[in-house]
Amino acid sequence: MILNQEDNSIYIAARKFSRKYIQIPPILDTDGFKYTPLGKTNAFKHSLENSFQTNPEPYDDVHIDEVNRAIHRYIDNPKPSSNIKLSSTQEFLSFLKKINPRKATGPDGIPNKALQQIPTNVITFITKIFNKCLLCNCFPTIWKTAHVLMLPIPRQNRKLPGNYRPISLLSNISKIFEKIILSRLKEECHDLSIIPNEQYGFRAGHGCIHQLLRVTNTVTQGFNHKFYTGGVFLDIRKAFDRMRNRTFRVKLNLTLSDIGSIKAGTPQGSILSPLLYAIYTSDFPKTNQIMNCFSADDTDILAKGSTINYVIHTLQKGLNNIEKWCMLWRVAINTDKTHAVMFRKGTSGKELKTFSFFDEDLTWDKEVKYLGLVLDDKLTFRSH
Secondary structure (H helix, E strand, O other), X not given: OOOOOOOOHHHHHHHHHHOOOOOXXXXXXXXXXXXXXXXXXXXXXXXXXXXXXXXXXXXXXXXXXXXXXXXXXXXXXXXXXXXXXXXXXXXXXXXXXXXXXXXXXXXXXXXXXXXXXXXXXXXXXXXXXXXXXHXXXXXXXXXXXXXXXXXEOOOOOOOOXXXXXXXXXOOHHHHHHHHHHHHHHHHXXXXXXXXXXXXXXXXXXXXXXXXXXXXXXXXXXXXXXXXXXXEEEEOEOOOOOOEEEEEEEEEEOOEEOOOEXXXXXXXXXXXXXXXXXXXXXXXXXXXOOOEEEEEOOEEEEEEEEOOHHHHHHHHHHHHHHHHHHHHHHOXXXXXXXXXXXXXXXXXXXXXXXXXXXXXXXXXXXXXXXXXXXXXXXXOOOOOO
């Protein structure tokens, strides 16, 4: 190795000795185990590409074709945005001051600490680039590439690529541009009342505690009026573990995989993903007889009534509407992780009628873990 003070070869050599390397065992790919660093990264890439696909369940193909045609018409004939709020150097500087200088760098290799040191004329130039992107409805392709780190899930077989959690590292400059976009998206959603009031995951002054209080208060009120309250707690399949129209390369220590492509989903690792998900699901079915409860992708429905049969009938109608909505918008539900609980005082030997949901039977449980809290059918919280 030749070290030269005029380039960064000394720095690279020092990093090789000081960096903590992640030990990854042989990884099982479609054609056998991979032992080399490049083989392992490409095995992870193949696994992620298979995961980031449109959900395979049967859907309303006619509706999906109509949506795809509308999207392509918009993309193929972009109209410059004349009324969009442009950015300023002051806004850019405000975001620069808030970024964490210790955050890992993305594909561009520019650390946050370096961004915080750039001179005023460069800030002005970058702001002009941001504004041009806003006016042209453009998000640069190079900013859509992510480096993906694979972290092993505890107590799982580390030789299987599916037992690793992907963490995306995006270019830091693109993160600032995403914050600019996010601020405008929030204003638009507020002005047009896009996010439903039942969504407690993306609204100022709302959070998981407020949603938990809303659910437990509803159940308690039912107890006080000698009502039954039924709840179905849905599990949305991989709501955020997806990216769309992006590329990625798996990074293992100093080795990068081949370029992988993403076919479906919101941008994993992006601050835009939660709000985009909330917008996408904003037309979730709603009726006067059912209370919808959203906290990010945690979704449940509640129905209250004086008889068990009424509650079950109401929830079944709600599940039928949700099933139709899922087929329209390619939203997949993990039925094996979806739980139903009938909250009631006293005991009854009568067996509750099961639900039918995506051609499967949903049975009743005695308790469910919701937003980190275990809710039992008597609301005693004894499991804690």
